[in-house]
Amino acid sequence: MQHLDRNLRHLTGYQLRRANSSSMPVVNLVLAEFGLRRATYSSLVIIVSNPGLNQRQLADALAIERPNMVQVVDQLEACGLVERTKSDADRRAYALQPTPKGRALESESTKALEWFEAQLTQGLSEADLKTLARCLTAIERNANSLEATDVCKISSA
Amino acid sequence: MQHLDRNLRHLTGYQLRRANSSSMPVVNLVLAEFGLRRATYSSLVIIVSNPGLNQRQLADALAIERPNMVQVVDQLEACGLVERTKSDADRRAYALQPTPKGRALESESTKALEWFEAQLTQGLSEADLKTLARCLTAIERNANSLEATDVCKISSA
DNA sequence: TATTGTTATACTCTATAACTATA
């Protein structure tokens, strides 16, 4: 009775869930050393790479809903990592700017995360990782276009 | 400003989250046609493949906490797909048995899911999918062993 | 009229402590 889930293991969706659920808590442990979680880390990276963007652009880039992005930016601001500056062009929007502290923490946490990623992908070759990235990107794209075309109707056809 | 997240895209953990978040809701749509969700579907598959196992074995096989498995089996039982029969060997435990209706639904929903998986992995070769499965399995295994060894201490060393 | 940021809210998934009945 070693492999009770053998009839599920061939399903890509199941493989994805298992890999994601296993790695997620460990990623959070690494980021917690910097006072970050996944959403705040990825937001910080994007703000550092694209200073001046607004919250909607940030939310869209990360596929996070706008209401949920509010508290993410709140937290980054409370930690002194990011500033909301009023945009001149559009006074409804905030231009998000990283602070020096935010830039420094982004650099440090990225180093730690890249070290961790090397552990996570131990035993896999560069070619494997390239294929993995291509597969995951394709799956994401396929899923998004399937969602748009109403799967219920398709699969019952 | 097309690729705001280009500095995140090389991270396997980020790729995993994006692929998983995109495919998850579509998988749920497919399963919802059969009155199932991911947890109930995967549980049903395992019960059909391993009739007579108990709830702890089922929970361990799917990496679901025992308290959360209770309502999953409750739902399967309420739908008439699975029966809790008292085990003779150990009267604390339930032996989980699929009903004929449960076996039939497992077969139908698996067919639909495999059709959907083919759409999800469109554009990928058999070799790609083999590599993908190997990578995701390795990541799951690496993450589980990292979790056991306390990452905080490792990464700050 | 449409959009940005926001509040409130709700639903799912996940995680832990503590109970009961058996072993």
Added chain:
DNA sequence: TATAGTTATAGAGTATAACAATA
């Protein structure tokens, strides 16, 4: 004492509706 199933609960993560200020 240890384990199977259960209850209650709490925390993430995620989703939608509706509002004020601005376009």
